Amino acid sequence: MSEIPIRLAEPRDAATIGRIYDEGIDSRIATFAAGDHPADERRRWLAGRPESAPVYCATDGGDDVLGWSALAPFSHREWYAGVAEYTVYVSAGQQGRGVGSALLSHLIGVAPEFGYWKLVGMILPENGPGLALARRHGFRVVGTHMGHGRIAHQWRDVTLVERHLEVSPW
Numbered sequence: 142m143s144e145i146p147i148r149l150a151e152p153r154d155a156a157t158i159g160r161i162y163d164e165g166i167d168s169r170i171a172t173f174a175a176g177d178h179p180a181d182e183r184r185r186w187l188a189g190r191p192e193s194a195p196v197y198c199a200t201d202g203g204d205d206v207l208g209w210s211a212l213a214p215f216s217h218r219e220w221y222a223g224v225a226e227y228t229v230y231v232s233a234g235q236q237g238r239g240v241g242s243a244l245l246s247h248l249i250g251v252a253p254e255f256g257y258w259k260l261v262g263m264i265l266p267e268n269g270p271g272l273a274l275a276r277r278h279g280f281r282v283v284g285t286h287m288g289h290g291r292i293a294h295q296w297r298d299v300t301l302v303e304r305h306l307e308v309s310p311w
């Protein structure tokens with residue numbers, strides 16, 4: 142797929158973003174999040190994000206959202222202000238067609254506009270596609286936190302990846 146349109150998420154996207162996130166929850170390799178999240182909660186989540194935590198949608202050029210991405214400050218500590226955690230989710234039926242790649246490329250491009258000079262990702266070691274996507278975009282594996290959180294009562298590890306951006310002062 143070439144030229145995948147990407148735009149800022151709008152309030153009307155909250156339900157679709159939530160549906161795609163639910164697929165990740167159900168896979169048990171994408172996120173530590175669990176449970177049901179009512180539509181209201183999804184809307185509040187999207188509306189309540191600060192300017193430093195934008196959400197984007199990849200579309201089919203029309204109304205259909207194929208996937209979404211987000212940046213969020215890595216930490217509330219001021220000395221980490223240049224570091225953001227990225228998130229990329231692609232609808233199950235749209236995976237393997239370059240949508241995730243387009244979303245992550247786009248995040249790498251826009252992150253400096255928000256003052257970020259480094260991106261990190263937290264990926265479960267079992268998440269082959271998530272790690273492949275990160276490596277494809279120049280992220281290096283920092284290491285794996287052991288027993289970092291629980292999914293369905295089971296302790297799970299999480300692998301930290303990082304990439305400095307072009308603007309990095311480091």
Ligand SMILES: CC(C)(COP(=O)(O)OP(=O)(O)OC[C@H]1O[C@@H](n2cnc3c(N)ncnc32)[C@H](O)[C@@H]1OP(=O)(O)O)[C@@H](O)C(=O)NCCC(=O)NCCS
Pocket residue numbers: 165170171227228229230231232235236237238239240241242243262263264268269270271272273274277
């Ligand atoms: C990870 C995810 C975003 C990838 O999105 P995608 O649209 O399927 O990925 P793309 O088609 O753009 O592929 C990106 C790269 O990853 C590789 N990749 C994707 N799926 C893969 C798989 N199942 N196995 C191995 N490599 C895979 C591709 O080969 C591609 O690399 P290449 O360009 O060198 O060929 C998608 O699987 C997803 O939404 N997963 C659930 C959410 C998640 O785990 N997010 C990651 C943590 S934030």
